[in-house]
Amino acid sequence: MRITATTRSPGAALAVLAGAQFTVMLATSIVNVALPQIRDGVGLSDGGTTWVVNAYGLAFGALLLAGGRAADLLGRRRVLLAGLAVFGAASLAAGLATSSPVLIAARALQGLGAAAIAPAALALVMDLFPPGPGRGRALGVWGAVSGAGGAAGVLLGGALTQAWGWQWIFFAVAIGTLPVLAGAVVSVPPAPVTGSGRFDLPGTTAVTLALTALVWGLTTARRSGWTDTTVLGAFAVTAVLLTAFVLVERRHPNPLLPPRLFRAGRVTVGNALMALLGSVWIALFFFLPLYQQQVLGSSPLVTGLGQLPLAAANMLGSTLAPRISRRIGPTATVTAALLTEAAGLLWLSRISAHGSYVADLLGPGILIGLGLSIAFVQLTALSVEGVARQDAGLAGGLVNTSRQVGGAIGLAVLATLAGTATAEAAAHQPQLEALTAGYRIAFGVSAAVLLATAALAPLLTRRRESGPSEASPNPAPQPAADGRR
DSSP: OOOOGGGSOHHHHHHHHHHHHHHHHHHHHTTTTTHHHHHHHHTOOHHHHHHHHHHHHHHHHHHHHHHHHHHHHHOHHHHHHHHHHHHHHHHHHHHHOOSHHHHHHHHHHHHHHHHHHHHHHHHHHHHHSOTTHHHHHHHHHHHHHHHHHHHHHHHHHHHHHHHTOTHHHHHHHHHHHHHHHHHHHHHSOOOOOOOOSOOOHHHHHHHHHHHHHHHHHHHHHHHHOTTOHHHHHHHHHHHHHHHHHHHHHHHOSSOSSOHHHHHSTTHHHHHHHHHHHHHHHHHHHHHHHHIIIIISOOOHHHHHHTTHHHHHHHHHHHHHHHHHHHHHOHHHHHHHHHHHHHHHHHHHTTOOTTOOHIIIIIHHHHHHHHHHHHHHHHHHHHHHTTOOGGGHHHHHHHHHHHHHHHHHHHHHHHHHHHHHHHHHHHTTSOHHHHHHHHHHHHHHHHHHHHHHHHHHGGGGGOOOOOOGGGSSOOOOOOOOTTOOO
16 A cells, blocks of 8 residues: 555654755854865865865755756655655765865766755655644744755864865765665655646756856855856856846746746745845855854864854744744744844954953854745745745745855855955955954945845745645645655
8 A cells, every 4th residue: 555645643743854855954064164175185275275165055945946846846855865866975975085177076966966955855744744843843844944054054064074084074974864864764754746837947047057157156256256157157158148048938838937937925025035135144154154264264174163153043933933034024023033133243253363252252153043044944934935835846946046046146255245345354454354354344244135035035925826736735735646746
């Protein structure tokens, strides 16, 4: 007898799906602390070292829409399992790499697996938990593990690198993927293939290449400058490909981004605000470890341990988010969360070159963790609210794409601003003072972005007509008639 969704525990499935999201976020941040050791281990240049991070983020961000649409057309459970298998194998290959091309290729393959995992897992959560308090609690768990994965990556990266070497940051991810894959086979129920029509290959190719060119141009701009001909060429290619994507979408009978997706719920505004939040989020976990190590002189392990209060606050905020939303409403919740995170970043903008962890980082980290987690949970929920069931995977891919692309843009801009401020300060200040000046600029501008985002949050009250499948609670997902999983 086939086991259906009604005979399995939604709690167990949620734990596995949250574990899948945790591994994706872990792989995003776990390499940051170990970059100097990785550079020496495989003979990378300083410029090449950034591609250990960028190869993963580039593949992940560019392929999320394709991953989400594939989940709708091929079956979300099937795409989740395939993504986990690719992700685990790529993690193992990265740990075994002895040359830079192999390592960077393995990181790109990790990003490919993550691009399948993230939207499929989020769509499965939506399948398992119909709209209401249950879905709110499930997305709270989702938000908690997302934030915890980012912070845990810094902690584990530092501990494993210091104890056994940089290879173990990848081996640990590979080992951790195994129980998640096994749990998905056992606990995640078969889901129906909800999408219909042909896969939009021309549109998918155009938007994937456009996002690749955009993110590549942004990451290159951090090193070469915004007026570099290569960077300007990448942006020109992005514009051409996005124009081609729009033209293809208008003519394709089954477009990758159907217009109905943006007519449902708060998809458009929710994704715009998520992109702004992502522009600050990714940069935060880039600059904080640098300040701790380069200015305060912390070891990789101590740097990782310093993320624990932020991670704890993140988990607490994710747990409280659904309750706060029910009490004061989603828009007020998002606004308050963004203002709380902005307050933490303003506090960080006062860091000192001769400061300490307790005086300069502990308090701001707690405020940031609370605000970030609550805003993330609510914006994720609002960005998929009202979406027709056949587009749930695509909606999950879109909100993740918004966060990733927003993060790439934000990091490129903030790194440029920080670098400029440091270079100017270095002319008349000691090195540590100059570095701190750059970090203060990055945190201050991040706070300003969040204040602007909070000012836009009232637009979330303009809710459009919901999709037909969300007008009433979703039925429990059943196996596809054709047996696809």
